[in-house]
Amino acid sequence: MNNKDDYKVNEEIRDALWKNADRGQDIFGEIKFRKNNKRIYFKALLKVILFMMIAALSGGITANYVISKGESQKNISGDLTQSKLEENNKAIYANSISDVIRKVSPTVVGISVKVEGVEGTPELSGSGIIFKSEGFIITNYHIIENATEINVKLSNYKVLKAKVIGTDAISDLAVIKVEASNLPVAKLGDSSKVNVGDLAIAIGNPIGEQFSGVVTSGIISALDRKINIVDKKTGEQTIYKVIQTDADINQGNSGGALCNINGEVIGVNSLKIGSASEVSGVSFAININVAKEIISDLMTYGKVIRPAIGIYGVPAISVGNNGIEGVYVQEVVSDSGADIAGIIPTDIITQVGGVGVKNMEELSNVLDKYKVAKSVHCNVQRNGKVKDVSIILSELKATNEP
Known part of the structure; x- marks a missing residue:
C-alpha cells in the first residue's frame, strides 16, 4: 500500500474516532467520557429544594383559601352573623332564667302569719327558702316577728303549720320548720364569687292563688353595700353588709331567694333592709355566706351568739x-x-x-x-x-x- 492509500485509511480511522468521541465512547465503545458529577448533583439538589418550597407554599395558600371559603360560607348561611348571635344570646338569656325558675321555684315557699291582737284574715307576709329536706326553712325575721301562728304554703299548694327554730333580729333572719320530709332543697351558692353585673333573679312565692310565684330579674348592682337601719323601739343602729340589685324585691319575694344564673342562692331577699332606700330599682339581699353562719347558730342555739x-x-x-x-x-x-x-x-x-x-x-x-x-x-x-x-x-x- 502506498503512502496515499495509507493517508486515506488514517483519515477514515480519525473520523470514526471523533464520531465515537461525540457519542461519549472511544473506538472500542466501552469507555465513556465523564462530565463534572458534582455540578450535576448540586443542580439536581437545587431543583428538589425549589420544588419542595413551591409545593409547601402552594399547599399553604390552598389550605388558607379553603378555610376562608368555609368561614365565609358559614357567614353567608347566617350561622355567625351579628344578628344571629344577638338572637341566640337573647334566647340563651331567656332560657337560662326559665331554667333557674324551674330549678329554684319548688324550693321557695309562701309564709303567712297571725299576729297577736290582729283579728281577721292574715296578711300575705312573704317567702322562705327550704334548705333542708326535713322541712327547715330560712326566712326574714320581720316576716314572723310577733307571730302567734305561722302557715307555710309549698309549691304544690299544700299548706303546713310551722314552728320557730331560731331568730336573729340584727340580721333579719329566722329559721322555721314544717313537719315534712323529702322536700326539694335549694342549693346555697358562694356569694364571694358574685361579681357586679352578674344576672340576678329574685324568686318569691306569696300566699294567694293569683300571686303564686313572683319572679323579678336584673343584675348585681353592688357588693358589700352598707345599709344602716335604726330600730324604732330602741334607737339602736345596725349596719348591714348586703348585695344590691335592681331586681324588684317586694312583699311577695321578701324572704325568698336571690339566685345567680346557675340557680344557686346567693342572697336572702329582705324588704326591711330595702325599705331603707326610697330609690326605685334599688333592692337588697342578705349575703348568703353571712346567712350560712347565722343559720348554723340558729339551728344550734336558736339565736346568734355575738x-x-x-x-x-x-x-x-x-x-x-x-x-x-x-x-x-x-x-x-x-x-x-x-x-x-x-x-x-x-x-x-x-x-x-x-x-x-x-x-x-x-x-x-x-x-x-x-x-x-x-x-x-x-x-x-x-x-x-x-x-x-x-x-x-x-x-x-x-x-x-x-
Whole structure:
C-alpha cells in the first residue's frame, strides 16, 4: 500500500474516532467520557429544594383559601352573623332564667302569719327558702316577728303549720320548720364569687292563688353595700353588709331567694333592709355566706351568739378629742365586761386585741373573731393617759331579747 492509500485509511480511522468521541465512547465503545458529577448533583439538589418550597407554599395558600371559603360560607348561611348571635344570646338569656325558675321555684315557699291582737284574715307576709329536706326553712325575721301562728304554703299548694327554730333580729333572719320530709332543697351558692353585673333573679312565692310565684330579674348592682337601719323601739343602729340589685324585691319575694344564673342562692331577699332606700330599682339581699353562719347558730342555739364588751360609742373624732382616733364611750352596759373592767363614759378605746379601731363597726369586726367569755386586751385613753385593760366578753343581746 502506498503512502496515499495509507493517508486515506488514517483519515477514515480519525473520523470514526471523533464520531465515537461525540457519542461519549472511544473506538472500542466501552469507555465513556465523564462530565463534572458534582455540578450535576448540586443542580439536581437545587431543583428538589425549589420544588419542595413551591409545593409547601402552594399547599399553604390552598389550605388558607379553603378555610376562608368555609368561614365565609358559614357567614353567608347566617350561622355567625351579628344578628344571629344577638338572637341566640337573647334566647340563651331567656332560657337560662326559665331554667333557674324551674330549678329554684319548688324550693321557695309562701309564709303567712297571725299576729297577736290582729283579728281577721292574715296578711300575705312573704317567702322562705327550704334548705333542708326535713322541712327547715330560712326566712326574714320581720316576716314572723310577733307571730302567734305561722302557715307555710309549698309549691304544690299544700299548706303546713310551722314552728320557730331560731331568730336573729340584727340580721333579719329566722329559721322555721314544717313537719315534712323529702322536700326539694335549694342549693346555697358562694356569694364571694358574685361579681357586679352578674344576672340576678329574685324568686318569691306569696300566699294567694293569683300571686303564686313572683319572679323579678336584673343584675348585681353592688357588693358589700352598707345599709344602716335604726330600730324604732330602741334607737339602736345596725349596719348591714348586703348585695344590691335592681331586681324588684317586694312583699311577695321578701324572704325568698336571690339566685345567680346557675340557680344557686346567693342572697336572702329582705324588704326591711330595702325599705331603707326610697330609690326605685334599688333592692337588697342578705349575703348568703353571712346567712350560712347565722343559720348554723340558729339551728344550734336558736339565736346568734355575738361577743360584746358592753358599751355604746361613737368615733372619737366626731366629738373632738385632740385628734385621737378610737371609739368614744358614751354609755357602759351595767354588769357587762366593760363595766366590770372599769371602763367609764368619756374613755376612748383605741385598740382591741392589738388592732386599732376607729368606730363601733371596726370594734365589732374585731370582736367577731373571739368567743363569748374570752378575755380581750384593750388600750384605753383616759385623761391623756393610756391604760391597758382586759375585758371579759359577754353576749350581745339582740333587740328582740329581754
